[in-house]
Amino acid sequence: MPTVKTHIFTGTTGSMKNAFGGLLNGADLTLAQVAACRAIRFGRSASAPLPLEQHRAFEARFGISVIEAMGLTETASVAFANPLEPSRRKYGSAGQPLGVEARVVAADGTVLGTGEQGEIELRGDTVMTGYYRNAELTAQVLSPDGWLATG
DSSP, X not given: OOOOXXXXXXXXXXXXXXXXXXXXXXXXXXXXXXXXXXTOOEEEEOSSOOOHHHHHHHHHHHOOEEEXXXXXXXXXXXXXXXXXXXXXXXXXXXXXXXXXXXXXXXXXXXXXXXXXXXXXXXXXXXXXXXXXXXXXXXHHHBOTTSOEEOO
């Protein structure tokens, strides 16, 4: 059986803050585990904000940077991610648009300015063109010019 080299995959994804918490509460790391951690460039947390204290404790214990991200089924991938560079990250945030255009709109569809609250809309090559055999639902969430209402 061939051996997979550690430099082929240098990231990991955690979809729940409980996964990070479980690792934090585990036994002390062995020397082999510490060495294995050095081969991982970053971890990713998605689906819910990672509590700040848990985020920083994980990075300190394992020496692995954790970036928070957000994706949707309708975008086929991650739509937002924090930068890998710690000084550019905003803890508790889904990050910056990644491969999509993003905007925030009011209930009436008016595009809002920076810092205003509303609904996130996305557009780009990774955004779906419609729900399979469901034109009615597609029309509810996808504008004619390709903006997806994320809800």
